[in-house]
Amino acid sequence: MSESPATLSLEPIGYIRTGKQVKFQALHQPSEQQPERNVLELVPGHNYEQALRDLAGFSRVWLIWWFHRNTTWRPQVIPPRGPAQRRGVFATRSPHRPNPLGLTPVQLIAIEGRRLILGECDLVEGTPVFDLKPYVPAYDSFPDARAGWIEEVDALTRQAPQFKVHYAPTATAQAEWLVAHWQIDFRARLEELLARDPTPHRTRRIRRRSADQLEIGCGAWRAFFRVEGFDVTVTALDAGFPLRFLRDPQRVGLPDCAAQVAFLAVWPEAPRAV
Numbered sequence: 001m002s003e004s005p006a007t008l009s010l011e012p013i014g015y016i017r018t019g020k021q022v023k024f025q026a027l028h029q030p031s032e033q034q035p036e037r038n039v040l041e042l043v044p045g046h047n048y049e050q051a052l053r054d055l056a057g058f059s060r061v062w063l064i065w066w067f068h069r070n071t072t073w074r075p076q077v078i079p080p081r082g083p084a085q086r087r088g089v090f091a092t093r094s095p096h097r098p099n100p101l102g103l104t105p106v107q108l109i110a111i112e113g114r115r116l117i118l119g120e121c122d123l124v125e126g127t128p129v130f131d132l133k134p135y136v137p138a139y140d141s142f143p144d145a146r147a148g149w150i151e152e153v154d155a156l157t158r159q160a161p162q163f164k165v166h167y168a169p170t171a172t173a174q175a176e177w178l179v180a181h182w183q184i185d186f187r188a189r190l191e192e193l194l195a196r197d198p199t200p201h202r203t204r205r206i207r208r209r210s211a212d213q214l215e216i217g218c219g220a221w222r223a224f225f226r227v228e229g230f231d232v233t234v235t236a237l238d239a240g241f242p243l244r245f246l247r248d249p250q251r252v253g254l255p256d257c258a259a260q261v262a263f264l265a266v267w268p269e270a271p272r273a274v
């Protein structure tokens with residue numbers, strides 16, 4: 001009898017092209033409400049064109065992929081949803097796992113040679129994909145299955161009042177400037193997180209800065225806000241990195257680097273002083 005291997009080696013069949021450079025931009029789970037198009041480019045020279053035969057009849061496929069931006073894992077994590085409570089990593093969809101494998105069902109819109117046109121997905125640009133399988137509702141869907149702590153948290157969230165998110169004039173001007181000059185817009189995700197729960201939370205990257213001011217990390221950016229009752233007011237946006245980091249040639253590849261330098265030239269002081 002052959003022994004079970006202690007290590008295995010896998011090669012990506014392809015890479016995802018989503019245009020989402022930072023993890024903050026990728027949804028925690030794909031949402032069908034967003035009419036988005038993403039592309040899976042399969043690697044040439046492996047006869048993958050033939051392997052795609054008969055797949056076009058499926059409206060949905062499973063992607064099995066690698067959280068390649070992560071290097072560490074923890075046995076317990078604080079999931080972004082619900083109270084700041086630790087859960088065993090195997091009871092979560094956390095990207096920080098011993099083998100950082102991701103699993104996502106995505107809409108299959110079209111197949112063009114080695115390119116698969118997909119709907120909304122939660123993968124960042126360049127994520128390696130290891131396998132594709134058809135999603136078969138009769139095998140893969142169990143609507144009555146129990147969902148443990150997630151069900152409990154969802155029940156609490158349904159009862160909890162939603163916060164209303166507003167923008168102060170400075171924050172509006174900054175958000176509009178980012179869209180106009182850099183096509184950067186993280187407001188939808190920011191609003192989703194703050195409407196759900198704006199209290200300090202490590203995984204949601206929310207921390208208190210002073211008695212009445214909080215801060216949330218938004219990928220390469222951050223936003224300052226205050227909470228009054230169930231009203232959340234985003235007072236200002238800011239670059240996530242200080243200028244000395246952004247200009248440091250040793251730190252190549254900081255996300256949205258040029259946009260942050262330009263932003264700090266327009267708003268050098270005010271946001272951090274709010």
Ligand SMILES: C[S@@+](CC[C@H](N)C(=O)[O-])C[C@H]1O[C@@H](n2cnc3c(N)ncnc32)[C@H](O)[C@@H]1O
Pocket residue numbers: 023024026027028029030066067068069070093094095101102103104122123124126127128
């Ligand atoms: C919460 S995980 C859930 C993933 C998947 N649906 C699952 O259950 O395996 C999705 C998050 O992973 C992060 N992510 C996406 N691509 C990644 C990558 N290549 N490396 C590390 N993190 C990534 C994004 O922040 C995204 O919001």
